[in-house]
Amino acid sequence: MGAAMNPPNITEAQAPHNRRRGRWQLLLIVAMVIGPMILATGMYKLQFWVPESRSYHGELIGNGQSRADIGVQADETRWQILVTAPKGCSEDCQQLVYLARQIQISLGRDASRASHALAAAQPLDADYQAKLQREYPQLQRYPLDLATFTKGTSDQGAPLLWIVDPHGNLVLRYDARVNGKDLLNDLRHLLKLSNIG
Known part of the structure; x- marks a missing residue:
């Protein structure tokens, strides 16, 4: 009888998938940190989405x-x-x-x-x-x-x-x-x- 075939290594097969998933998670975290700063700067500089109601008197x-x-x-x-x-x-x-x-x-x-x-x-x-x-x-x-x-x-x-x-x-x-x-x-x-x- 020939040599038994080894099953494919599951961890090696999942490695590219896990790497891709990790990259997406990193990009999402970076977007969550930098996104609000970019939005706030844009709102200030371009005066969009500025609420009409105000709590100041001057x-x-x-x-x-x-x-x-x-x-x-x-x-x-x-x-x-x-x-x-x-x-x-x-x-x-x-x-x-x-x-x-x-x-x-x-x-x-x-x-x-x-x-x-x-x-x-x-x-x-x-x-x-x-x-x-x-x-x-x-x-x-x-x-x-x-x-x-x-x-x-x-x-x-x-x-x-x-x-x-x-x-x-x-x-x-x-x-x-x-x-x-x-x-x-x-x-x-x-x-x-x-x-x-």
Whole structure:
């Protein structure tokens, strides 16, 4: 009788199938990790699938503009409540500066994560300057480059209040009619979501 035939080795037959299956699993894992990042970047850059409902009260700045794009050069690395005054700091501007300080104080234990600032295109009135030095010791002051501000915003003359993230990106914008409670809620929400600054 001839030699008995050996049955084919099952593990050798399954090896190519297992290798293919392993590759598909690896590709699936990579797609699950990288896919959401690509989708989120696309949604941000191309503004698609952005939900219509919103939980903030200011105007969302979703175009990647930075503080420098509106004519303010600063190296603040905390969240910032920034008031811009392209045409002097009149009553509306002064009210926003006061509000910015009050909002920062109202953050309580998170107050150290934020600062308040004024960027003015023109020299301040002497009385108001003295008041700021006396009553606003922590207010940061910057010059506002009017040409850059005019190019970077649609509101040419009105004072505005901005929330700026620790990287210098503009997040929300408010005009002089802003409700202080709404602004405080927006900033608290951003600080809660953020692990920077």
